[in-house]
Amino acid sequence: MHAFLYVSAVQLGSATIHITDANGATLDIPLQVAQPAGIVPSSLSLIVTGNPVTSKFLGRQIRAALRRVIRPTLQPGASITFSSLAIPLQPLQPGFLTSIDVPVTVSGGADTAPVFATTTVSVQNLALDQTVPSVLFYDDDPEYVQLPGVLFRKTVQPSTVTRLYYYHDNLGLPKDIAVVLKAVSPLPTRVQLIDVEGGPNLDVMSVGNFVSKSFLLTEGKNEGIVVDLPAQSPFVLRNSLALIGELVAGAVDIRVLMGGPVDVTVVATPAGDPLSSYLNGPLAPRDGHHRSGAFNIAGFGVQTIAYTVGGPDASTTYGGRDTAPPNLNPASLGHDWGDYGVTHRFTFDIDNPTDMPQDVYLYEKPFGGATINSFIVDGQVRQMGCVRIPERYEIEHYEVAPNAEITSNVVTMTDGGSSYPLEIGLTQTPPFPFTPPMDAPDGCFPKETPPPTPTPFEAVPLPSGTPTELPSGVPGLPTPMPAVPTPSAYPTPTPAPT
Numbered sequence: 001m002h003a004f005l006y007v008s009a010v011q012l013g014s015a016t017i018h019i020t021d022a023n024g025a026t027l028d029i030p031l032q033v034a035q036p037a038g039i040v041p042s043s044l045s046l047i048v049t050g051n052p053v054t055s056k057f058l059g060r061q062i063r064a065a066l067r068r069v070i071r072p073t074l075q076p077g078a079s080i081t082f083s084s085l086a087i088p089l090q091p092l093q094p095g096f097l098t099s100i101d102v103p104v105t106v107s108g109g110a111d112t113a114p115v116f117a118t119t120t121v122s123v124q125n126l127a128l129d130q131t132v133p134s135v136l137f138y139d140d141d142p143e144y145v146q147l148p149g150v151l152f153r154k155t156v157q158p159s160t161v162t163r164l165y166y167y168h169d170n171l172g173l174p175k176d177i178a179v180v181l182k183a184v185s186p187l188p189t190r191v192q193l194i195d196v197e198g199g200p201n202l203d204v205m206s207v208g209n210f211v212s213k214s215f216l217l218t219e220g221k222n223e224g225i226v227v228d229l230p231a232q233s234p235f236v237l238r239n240s241l242a243l244i245g246e247l248v249a250g251a252v253d254i255r256v257l258m259g260g261p262v263d264v265t266v267v268a269t270p271a272g273d274p275l276s277s278y279l280n281g282p283l284a285p286r287d288g289h290h291r292s293g294a295f296n297i298a299g300f301g302v303q304t305i306a307y308t309v310g311g312p313d314a315s316t317t318y319g320g321r322d323t324a325p326p327n328l329n330p331a332s333l334g335h336d337w338g339d340y341g342v343t344h345r346f347t348f349d350i351d352n353p354t355d356m357p358q359d360v361y362l363y364e365k366p367f368g369g370a371t372i373n374s375f376i377v378d379g380q381v382r383q384m385g386c387v388r389i390p391e392r393y394e395i396e397h398y399e400v401a402p403n404a405e406i407t408s409n410v411v412t413m414t415d416g417g418s419s420y421p422l423e424i425g426l427t428q429t430p431p432f433p434f435t436p437p438m439d440a441p442d443g444c445f446p447k448e449t450p451p452p453t454p455t456p457f458e459a460v461p462l463p464s465g466t467p468t469e470l471p472s473g474v475p476g477l478p479t480p481m482p483a484v485p486t487p488s489a490y491p492t493p494t495p496a497p498t
Contacts, residue, residue, distance in 0.1 A: 007031065037078035037108025038070050040117035047226035048092070049128045049192060055089035057223045062102060062121050065225075068236060070106065076272075077109040094127035128192060130222040131161045133253050134298035136325060137264065138336045139166040140291035140416075142284060145242075145268045146171045149284030152266040154294055155184065158256040163297070165341025166266050167249045167416045169204065170242035174271040177248045178239040180279060182263045183229040189259025193252055194224035197238050200246035205372055205386065207247045208416030213374035213381065215251045216343070216413055220376065224253070229262065234279060241271055249416050251341060293334025295325040301344040307426040309352040309360065309400065315425025318344055319368065319414050323421075338368075338420045346410040348426060352400040362396040362408070362424070363431040369419035370444040376411040385435030386444035392431035395424070 007017070017029040046065050050057065063082055070080055083103035092098055099122050106115040139152035145168050156162045168177055183189035196218055198211040218224075229235050242248050256262060269278045286292075307314035317323070321337045336342070352358045364373060370388040374381060377396045387393055400406055414420055436443040 032113070034108075034111060034113040035075055036106070036115050037075050037112040038080070038106035038115055039073040040104045040106060040115055041066075041069055041119055042117070043120045043122070044069065045122045045124075047124050047126050048224065049094075049126050049226060050092070050221050050223035051094060051130075052221075053092040053125050053223055054221070055091055057218065057221075058089050058092060058123065061225055062100065062123070065121070066102065066104060066119060070104070071239070074106070075108055075112045078112060079107050081105045081107065092123065092125045094125050096125050098123050126226055128222065128226075128257075131255060133161040133163040134296070135160050135162040135328070136295040136297045136336070136341050137162060137164040138291065138293055138295060138334070138341055139164065139266050140168070140340065141289055141334075142287040143167065143289065143291065144169050144171045144287065145175060145177070145284065147284055148175060148268050148270055148273075148278055149282055150265060150267050150278065151177075151284055152264075152292065153283070154264055156254045156256060156262045156264055158260060161253060161255045162264075163251060163253050163341055164264055164266075165251045165416075167208075167247070167340070168242075168266070168268070169247045170200075170244060170268075172244065174241060174243050175268045176239055176271055176273070176275075177242050177266070177268050178275055179237045179250065179252070180265045180267065180275065181227075181229060181235045181237060181254070182233070182265070183231050183259060183261075184263055185260030186231045187259040189229040189231070189262060190226060190257045191229060191262060192224050192226050192255040192257055193237065194219055194222070195237060195250065195252040197240070197248075197250035199248045200240055200242040202245050202247070204247045204417035205370070205415070206417075207249050208418060209372045209374060211249050211251055212413040212415045213383070216374065216376055216411055217381070219253065219343070220411070226257070229259070234275070236275065239275070247417075251413075290333040290335055291337075291340075293332050293336070294328045295334075295336050296328055297325050297342055300325050301339065301342050303345075304347040304349065305426070306349045307351070307360070309350070309354055309358045309428065313425055313427040313429075314348075315365075315423050316346070317367070317421050317423045319420025319422050339414045340416055342413065344412050344414075346412075346424065348408045348410065349405065350398060350400055350408065350426065351405045353403065355402050357402055358400045359428060359430075360398045360400055361394055361427050361429070361431055362398070362410070363392040363394055363427060365390055365392045365423040365425075366419075367421050367423065371418035371420065371422060372415055373412060373418070373422065374415075378408055378410075386438055387435050388444050389442045391442070392427070392429075393435050394431045394433050 014032045017031055019027040048061055102119050102121055104117050104119055108114050137154050196211055196215040198207040201207050240248050267278050303316055305314050305316055319339045324337050327334050350360055366387050367390055370386055372386045373384045375395055382395050438444050439446055
């Protein structure tokens, strides 16, 4: 015989239910009535774009969409985790629909109840032609965020595809750094967002490289999301908790598909504080480096370079001060030395007029200091190590048949955390086939060599644990980087965001 007990909660708290049957058997059932740690929706709709949408991208966007909906409902101390899917995700072609059940757990503290739920996510891949941004919003001032406030605020016009590139390192107490979009007009507004975010992380160079490489791959497939922005209601694209010294960076292409202008704001708030208290507030103090503004990138970074076997080497340099994208406001001091956030597209036309097969090398050569770069060469990723000495390092090797012409398409984006300018070119002289280890003499961060024998006149070594000054932009390095000579023939170096 089965008996059922139904309990209706009247107020929050804990209790024990004592049950005794006719035979005198007893059972104690502890009971707690608490607020749920968060609210998980039973269903969710997501519109994506991509040719096709890869399973990795789809999984990332599903989790991001759920976080955006659940996060405002979280109780203090609650966290969100996602369990494995019963059926693995598959690539989704343009014009297709799918439905995915996503298990979600919201864990709480002692005063909240955990939530175990499954959300059915309906996904549509909207077929959209790929576009190229003509305006760049560059946001790296202040680079080191000391106080809360608005870090960047500009408006995307409906007729202008715009890219936002942001780069901020937190100082002081933990802060939430958010990227927020808001429709300006009461008209229904729909946008496509091609978005990659990096960090929070102490390793600025790895964050910068992750953003640029991932964005090149994502943009190349037109992988994005489509969002309907409610009138005058903010859409939080990203909100990341950054601890002291941690970097938050990202790139996002914003395309208005329907409706009016869209405000884009990057804001820093004390950890846990509501965004609404700062979103419409004043700008945070600037750092005076003027790495901020709106820039014209229509047609910028597109070059065709011809090379003939037996002739002189062919090369170009990018990321220098003299070739930076122009500010849309000529009166502004804002600049983008280093081309951060810019996609460079090179077409290399190689002609071999000889009767013999020829080896031709694509190389990079740094002039600004330590740099890590990713190149997509004819659709294949070429990841370079960190280099700082102005030497040639091989990116790609071509074997050109006799009396043949080939074309190679190369796409790249400068890395936040790296320094520029950089030379890229073609030669028949074999460059270094590999980049050096980080701690090699010609590596990015070689260690100082201790003297072989101390003398009585040398300074007494510092006791263990004595603080030493760290080099700018390289958190945690034990010793400063040795200086690199810069002959007058080198292009003017562009300091990296650090």
